[in-house]
Amino acid sequence: MSIEGESPSGAPAEIPPSVRAQLLATEHWGLLASRSTTQSEVLTRISMFLTFTSASVVSVALVGQATRFSEAFVMLAVIVLCIDVAMGLLTQVRVLNVAQEDLMYVTAMNRLRAAYVDLDPGVAPYLMAAYHDDQAGSARTYFFFGNRSDLSHVAGSSMVFMSAANAALIAILSGLLLTLVGAGTTAAVIAGAVCGFAFLAGSAYHGYRTYAGIWQRYAPLSPTPPDEG
Secondary structure (H helix, E strand, O other), X not given: OOOOOEOOOOOEOOOOHHHHHHHHHHHHHHHHHHHHXXXXXXXXXXXXXXHHHHHHHHHHHHHHHHHOOOHHHHHHHXXXXXXXXXXXXXXXXXXXXXXXXXXXXXXXXXXXXXXXXXXXHHHHHHOXXXXXXXXXHHHHHHOOOOOOOHHHHHHOOHHHHHHHHHHHHHHHHHHHHHHHOOOOHHHHHHHHHHHHHHHHHHHHHHHHHHHHHHHHHOOOOXXXXXXXX
């Protein structure tokens, strides 16, 4: 009597390629669903942030007209801007997390494609997405034609969008706080711009360090051959 999953001689039974392909496809669909859900969630978060910020700015403008832009209006504007900045920073953290998760899903699906190619090497020429689970493979999957610059990819990302929006809010808040302590308009504008650009540069540096750190800690299972890099 043989145990299920073993041959009569006691050795593990060979799993048919069709079963392997089915298991890999099931995992692939699960990753696709998780990636789609994550992207939808973060876009909703960004929309909520933009809606909240727009509504708060309109509310402050209406209060300013009603109070003839008195000192009470300035304090209210500072409080509202502080809340907007806090909401923006929380949203930016989520956007960064989703960017890492998206890279995780892309890399995982690249690894599954490598398994497909192992099962049937003849499918390799028909895969436009990469089947190598390293940095070069992820770049190929994000853009099949392989000739888009890294600067274009980063500049068009949701992370840079959120960083720019938060930098603008921080610049306005910094300038407003300086006017409260008696600084002139020119000094407040310059200081606000410096704070905004400093935040944008810091966010870009943090994002780059996070991205580079992922690849330093990760060991690919099917790296891109040198002649395909």
